[in-house]
Amino acid sequence: MDIKVRRHGESVVVSMGERIDAYGSAELDKVLDDLLLDESLACMAFDMEGVRYISSAGIRSIVKTLKKLRQRKGALAICGLQSYCKNVLDTAGMTRSLDIFGSRSDAMNFLQSVQWERQALDNWDNLEKMDSPIGDFRFIPGDNSQTEIKVIGSMADVLYSRVNESRMFSRRFSQTEYSIGVGGLGESPEDYMKVLGGMITIGGTMGWLPTDGHDLADFLVPQNDTGSVLIRTPFNLSIGGGFNEYVMFNSSEEGGTTLDKLYKGLFLLSRRRRRDFKGVLGVAAWTQVSELMSGTLKRSPISEFAPENGRTIIDPMNSDEWWARDVMPRHRDVTCLTCGVGVDLSCDLSVFDKSGLYAGFYIDPTTAGDRGQILNNHGAVFERLKMPEKMVSLDKSIRQVAAKAEFKDMRRLRDTTRVTRAFMGISYIQKLSQDTSGWQGLGAEAAVSRGLADKRYRQEAEFPTVPKKREEEINKFQNFLEAQQAKLGLKK
């Protein structure tokens, strides 16, 4: 059999010939055994473009190599797999646990990230570390990219319960998306409009809590589905552009640290350490939660259900009817995949687009208060899974949790939720955009060329009370921000 070995940096690519049966695999094993004598070799790619036939003997060679490389904390990438051979691996139940790529360059990119991870893990003790009264933080460098929060729809539509079909956005599920919001799944509006609820998409999965009265969350891993799943939402915040940094947090507080304090710590460290911090953080994380307190939306915020008194659904007059706010922990000692955003009100937020801020955030009088920050976190809740001491890759860890751990629930997290450990991907948000590209539906069509807020504003002009309300909201928000600034300014 024709076997070629090539080095690519620290990885080795093995291209193999036509038939990997018992005879061919014996030849292949000889080459592989020789290569693996070099103990430093941990990443390998099998280029199987030329392979027309593989039997269980060939699969044995693959698994043997994979085991060895994984022991060395490395990986085996497979590329160029032909369809019959892929069928054999499928029948053997192997495709799920192998890292298979279409092209050699995808495989090499994957191996490069594994190499990076190995180095970061080796270098763990030298990473930047900060001790604080709430626990210790360790920082792992991430992407140097510009990150943003994409705001779809408007928080105000949810708060005034005025969502209708024309304000819904739909989009195909994307594997790499980190987002939170209100939404649902279903073919037609009848399926989802009346049961819209809290939603999270994280690491190739989606969780939502339908407001159908059952209080039971749905969890979906679309890669196992047909891939045609459409997410419906009137309001969604997604973190775009990757993570600028990863942070491992270990709480030193008895019983864990509240989200409120954790974010306060993150804001403080960000102000000190990061010049690119402008007051808004996007955070996705594997979180070990000791006490989970949730604020659960009980009704779909559609115009049909709008409160008769015309006030928001968080107004003290309506709040109890619309929200179930836990006072006792709903879950204890669970693993959560969380996604959230935090706004540090002591920062000069005028660098952000006003309508984006307005559309994306609100001040919940019962939680914001004088804390100087606005948080919005959702979590998919799983049976507790042991969290590694050292972690450097968030995407991979999140996929592992979604695949291995037992799903229990999906909740919007109150700021009083307590955390013992968290591995967080942090995006230092540079802008808030109302970019609806990639979204379909009436909501998206309404905002073809201009900002969504603008267009809405003009549409709403036909209904005199709506712009007035909107004006009030903006003013209220503005006043709050200014008051907060002044207060914090004085304290300095």
Added chain:
Amino acid sequence: MGNNRQIQTSEDKTSSFSLRADLAELKVLAENIEKFGELNEIPGKALFEVNLVLDELFTNLVSYGCFSDSHNFDIMLLIEDGVMFIEIKDDGKPFNPLETPEPEIQCDCDERKIGGLGIHFMRKMMDDIEYSWNNGKNRLKLTKNI
């Protein structure tokens, strides 16, 4: 089934050959099956699967089933009305593949034992399997709808 069958079809519809108990013979197996497939216009996928299943059985015999170096593995292929019949006879140790347990294929690669995968392929890829032991020989009859 095969006992009372009269083979009246043309020569192309059948193929018989023998393999020595040596892994180098896998090439002969592949060539014979390919030739048979070409003559009878059998689709690539089905042919691949027949080759795979025979390969696994043959490799099993060579690896575990031999008393000595002089065993033979006799294969007869027959195609009739879109159904392929395969008969395998060998004089190795008695071995009924239908009695082997299904391998666990749902676990992670890291933990998996690979043994039994060949038999798993046979169960998945063939439509009917019959085993008998007589005259000191293993006899396996496989049916595959093309």
